[in-house]
C-alpha cells in the first residue's frame with residue numbers, strides 16, 4: 001500500500017512506538033488519527049506531525065472501554081472518508097506485584113488492553129475496511145509473544161495470543177482484501193520500560209534496546225508490502241527484521 005492520501009488510526013499514539021509510527025505514516029503522506037488515553041501526550045504527537053507539515057488529529061480513547069475503538073474509527077471516516085490503516089498498538093506491562101501475586105483486576109487490565117482491545121480493534125477495522133474495499137491492520141505483539149517471558153507471564157500470554165490471532169487471519173487478504181500482520185520487537189527504549197514499576201524490568205534499561213523508530217520502520221514494511229498477510233515480523237537490535 002502506498003500511504004500517500006491514506007487514512008490511519010494509531011492506538012497508543014501518544015508515546016513510544018505509537019508516536020514514532022504515527023510520525024512516519026504522516027511523513028509518508030497518510031492522515032493520522034492519534035488515539036490515546038493520555039490527552040497531553042496524544043496532543044503532543046499531533047503537534048509534532050503538524051509542525052512537520054503532516055495531517056493529524058487526536059481522539060481521547062481508553063481502548064479497553066466498550067465502544068471507544070468504534071468511536072475512533074467513525075472519527076477517521078468522518079474526517080478523511082475511510083479507514084485504510086489500523087495500528088492496534090496500545091499496551092501495558094503487568095507491574096508489581098508480579099504474577100502470581102498480582103490482583104485479578106490488575107492482570108485483567110493487561111489482558112483487556114493487550115489482547116481484548118486488539119481483537120476488538122481488528123474486528124471493528126475489518127468491518128469498516130470491507131465497506132471501503134480493503135485495508136491493512138498491524139498489531140503490536142512482542143518477542144515476549146514468540147518466546148516465553150518469565151518476568152511477566154500475563155504480558156507474555158497476551159502477546160502470544162496476538163501473534164496467533166494475527167497468523168490465523170492471513171486468509172482475510174484474499175477474502176476481504178484486508179491484510180493483518182503483527183510486529184514483534186524485543187526491548188525498545190520507551191516509557192513502557194523506563195517508567196516500569198517492576199524494578200526487574202526497569203533494570204533491563206541497561207541492555208541494548210531498539211529505538212521506537214526501528215519498530216516504526218518494521219510497521220511501515222508490513223503496511224507497504226502487499227504480499228504480507230498473517231505475518232509476525234520480529235525486530236531485534238543489530239539484526240535484519242525476520243518472520244517468526
Ligand code: NAD
Pocket residue numbers: 011012013014015016017018035036037038041061062063064089090091092113140141142143184185186187188189190191192193
Ligand atoms: P509507551 O508506554 O511508550 O506507549 C504506550 C501508549 O499507550 C501510551 O501513550 C499510553 O498512554 C497509551 N495507553 C495506555 N493505556 C491505554 C489505553 N487503555 N487506551 C489507549 N491508550 C493507552 O509504550 P511502548 O513501548 O511504545 O509500547 C507500545 C506497544 O509496544 C505495547 O503494545 C507494548 O506492549 C509493545 N512493546 C513494547 C516493547 C518495549 O520494550 N517498549 C517491546 C515489545 C513490545
